[in-house]
Amino acid sequence: MSVLLKLERWNENIAKxxxxxxxxxxMLMASLTIADVAGRYLFNRPIPAAVEVGTEIIVAIxxxxxxxxxxxxxxxxxxxxISSVSPKARALLGLVTDVVILAIGSIWSYSAVRKAIESWLxxxxxxxxxPVPYTPARALLAxxxxxxxxxVFLQIWRRLVQMTNPVPLxxxxxx
Numbered sequence: 001m002s003v004l005l006k007l008e009r010w011n012e013n014i015a016k017x018x019x020x021x022x023x024x025x026x027m028l029m030a031s032l033t034i035a036d037v038a039g040r041y042l043f044n045r046p047i048p049a050a051v052e053v054g055t056e057i058i059v060a061i062x063x064x065x066x067x068x069x070x071x072x073x074x075x076x077x078x079x080x081x082i083s084s085v086s087p088k089a090r091a092l093l094g095l096v097t098d099v100v101i102l103a104i105g106s107i108w109s110y111s112a113v114r115k116a117i118e119s120w121l122x123x124x125x126x127x128x129x130x131p132v133p134y135t136p137a138r139a140l141l142a143x144x145x146x147x148x149x150x151x152v153f154l155q156i157w158r159r160l161v162q163m164t165n166p167v168p169l170x171x172x173x174x175x
Contacts, residue, residue, distance in 0.1 A: 063144035
């Protein structure tokens with residue numbers, strides 16, 4: 001098995017794990033929101049910092065889903081320009097797009113990792129009666145972005161191998 005196939009399988013497992021974590025965290029956030037609303041309107045006792053926790057969690061959930069969406073190639077795209085060009089030009093445009101996405105993802109990943117480390121070192125937390133630490137959400141965000149960036153890198157690698165190698169590789173798993 002080639003290095004590319006091993007890395008793709010490893011990244012598929014990470015993406016699937018992250019999407020499961022995102023689903024679990026979404027259910028926990030929904031439970032927190034329901035409990036907060038019930039406490040606020042039924043007992044006049046909202047859960048302290050529920051809004052702050054929810055805000056941090058929703059960002060983490062979004063970025064935990066990115067690797068799976070990229071792996072499945074399920075993002076929104078517009079085919080107007082692509083449908084009118086040749087298959088070679090389409091492949092080249094896809095490669096250029098992926099390289100731009102890789103560059104942006106790399107910059108975002110670097111920034112997210114720095115912010116997560118900074119939050120951890122400084123103990124950054126939301127202001128208020130019950131300070132909510134920023135580190136867990138920022139760490140999840142950074143991990144999701146790193147996995148997304150790895151996914152894009154592997155897709156570029158596969159595209160380049162397919163453009164230069166007449167022997168087809170096994171396609172990555174699609175669900």
